[in-house]
Amino acid sequence: MKVTMDDVAHKAGVSKTTVSHVINKSRAVSQEAVLRVNQAINELDYKVNTIARNLRSGNSHMIGFIVTNLTNYFYINVGAGLNAVLKPKGYRLFYVNSNEDAEIERQNIQDMVMHSTDGLIIAPTANNCSYMQDIIPDSLPTLFIDRKPVGFIRDTVLPTNSQGVYEAVDYLIKRGHTRIGFIGSRKNDTMNERHNGYLQALADNSLSHFPELDMIGEVPPAPMHDLLEGPLYRAMEQYLAACRPTALMIGNGLAAIGVFNYLKKHAYKIPEEIALVAFDDSFWYSTATPTISAVMQDPFEIGVQAGKILLKRLKKKTARYQDVRIPTKFIRRESC
Amino acid sequence: MKVTMDDVAHKAGVSKTTVSHVINKSRAVSQEAVLRVNQAINELDYKVNTIARNLRSGNSHMIGFIVTNLTNYFYINVGAGLNAVLKPKGYRLFYVNSNEDAEIERQNIQDMVMHSTDGLIIAPTANNCSYMQDIIPDSLPTLFIDRKPVGFIRDTVLPTNSQGVYEAVDYLIKRGHTRIGFIGSRKNDTMNERHNGYLQALADNSLSHFPELDMIGEVPPAPMHDLLEGPLYRAMEQYLAACRPTALMIGNGLAAIGVFNYLKKHAYKIPEEIALVAFDDSFWYSTATPTISAVMQDPFEIGVQAGKILLKRLKKKTARYQDVRIPTKFIRRESC
DNA sequence: CTGTTAGCGCTTTCAT
DNA sequence: ATGAAAGCGCTAACAG
Secondary structure: OOOOHHHHHHHHOOOHHHHHHHHHOOOOOOHHHHHHHHHHHHHHOOOOOHHHHHHHHOOOOEEEEEEOOOOOHHHHHHHHHHHHHHHHHOOEEEEEEOOOOHHHHHHHHHHHHHOOOOEEEEOOOOOEOOOHHHHOOOOOOEEEEOOOOEOOOOEEEEEOHHHHHHHHHHHHHHOOOOOEEEEEOOOOHHHHHHHHHHHHHHHHOOOOOOHHHEEEOOOOOOOHHHHOOOHHHHHHHHHHHHHOOOEEEEOOHHHHHHHHHHHHHOOOOOOOOOEEEEEOOOHHHHOOOOOOEEEEOOHHHHHHHHHHHHHHHHHOOOOOOOEEEEOOEEEOOOOO | OOOOHHHHHHHHOOOHHHHHHHHHOOOOOOHHHHHHHHHHHHHHOOOOOHHHHHHHHOOOOEEEEEEOOOOOHHHHHHHHHHHHHHHHHOOEEEEEEOOOOHHHHHHHHHHHHHOOOOEEEEOOOOOEOOOHHHHOOOOOOEEEEOOOOEOOOOEEEEEOHHHHHHHHHHHHHHOOOOOEEEEEOOOOHHHHHHHHHHHHHHHHOOOOOOHHHEEEOOOOOOOHHHHOOOHHHHHHHHHHHHHOOOEEEEOOHHHHHHHHHHHHHOOOOOOOOOEEEEEOOOHHHHOOOOOOEEEEOOHHHHHHHHHHHHHHHHHOOOOOOOEEEEOOEEEOOOOO
16 A cells, blocks of 8 residues: 555666665766656655655754744744745744743643754743753754743844834824833833833933833733733723823734723724834734834744744754844834 | 663663553553653653654654635634644644645645645635545545535535524614625635525525625635735725615625725725624724624634544544534624 | 665564 | 564665
8 A cells, every 4th residue: 555665666676775866866866767766656656754754864854833822923924934945945834832821832842842843943932941941952953033032042033123113212202292101011021122212212312211101011911802901901091191191102012902992992082192103013903993003023034034044053053143133114004 | 862762771671662661551561660661761861752653653643734824813723723632632733824825735735645644634725626636645534624625525614604694694684784795705615605694594584685786706815914905995896886785794804804994995984884794703803993793703613623523533534524513603793 | 876784763563 | 561573664874
């Protein structure tokens, strides 16, 4: 039933070795042999057994892509970018969902390691990744996106967080806003960079920073639908009363959900009463009323660069770790 | 560097065989041996090589999940449901994106077959799947969701398309609508079922059906952002002028994007001038103004059922093919 | 340009 | 309750 290389070799009247080399183009083979091998392959409908190949050659040609939230279009587009460079080189992407859960993330990583993936691309759930020290072998090429891991140094590909926010906040200031709030759902290095961009824009425009305009908290991760009236939604009333902002810079996409929903439900006029910009573009920003301005990341490009760097590291594991930044783009829509 | 079973066996003073049986609990082993093997495993930090295991045992414990569009939250949630039943049984889900492209789909399937996946779950790009006959071995457990394949009969798990639409259209009629349009972006069996639900609701309420109220066409697949002003958007003016509907039943999520965007841009009052229901729920229905009513599928449940059926078929391949239906639920929001 | 041969690391008869 | 040994299907020295 199963047709193997031996069958092909036999039918073609050559050795297994030659068959292997024909398939992999791994050494010179006579025209004639190539012809007969290919013919045999077709006639027998032979397919290589990748498992055997992987066992023998010691690599799986699989790359694990471990993501906090597969529902997020951002990661899917990073994946598309990764695929664009990895697939032509014979690597397959294995999408794995951690569902914002650090324990599942740990399990997923261990799983991938057990399955002999050749490389890992991780969007970590948490800031601190030191636990990975124990479960990811030093020899396994690993790259981080979205968050710079703490306690576990590897290649990273990230957006220009602080410049992206700077550009948006600078725009708001030029439009005359002086009380601009900064809201983020989770506190981590990435959010810090974004907040720094905000601070810098204020400083460069000689505006002082009022701490009550910041609301950066630990918001428990949740599916998008649950964020509509989640913690941030519930925190808004008090926040708005306390600091009366005329514009809001929202530091991440999930935060935007609760904030926007609160403002709509309470009939705030956007942008007249409160202007809005959110970091990270989402499809729904374009269907909302008003449409929402965004600091757009370029997830496909992030994927492409990450793929290239991983490919390099797959070749030589000793190179110095890189921290590559992908530019963001400010998209003005109706909300500011 | 790599620690293998031999190392463990040696350290524990038993044979490879015993180590294997301890790990897999595949035959009785003395308490003492178990203890020593486990200890050796810990001390050496041994990890089984899944590739070798797969090669020997002939199965990969991988299930390919081949999807038209990974960006769609629907498939991701089906995946979560699949995982919920497959993971505890030791199977891993391999998400693969066909990106609405039949050629990529073909390639993905061949790829999965080559990689010796134990089973396939497919959301096909097209209605006609007869080409799969040639690339999917009869012995490979395969199940379809979302669309019933034509020309390739296998297990399927689908929503109750026609009942779901019936319920929504019946509601619209009870609210007094008599000119209800039906819009769908692609013409296939699934859309036919939905359209039949619409026709049946009209018939049961003694309303006649005007063909000009139907707009079911071949709309080229595209990323969500491109659908905002895509073909359906452009077709709306003529359609509305021709049939003057007071309510719209939109047969699929992608169609809803162009239609909603058109109505908003042209300042139609929803639901006063035109009421709206869309098949398949999306996150943005809840952030839109007005919020959009939906015939909600239960993707997680679809995944769970699909997983269970696949598991059965993995055990015995000869059972009769099943066609399981998962109930939909009508969620009324502001748009009707 | 081609073939022989020795495994990759594991599971699984078959024997004891 | 345990072990020896065969081999899953392929690749890559090595030898010619």
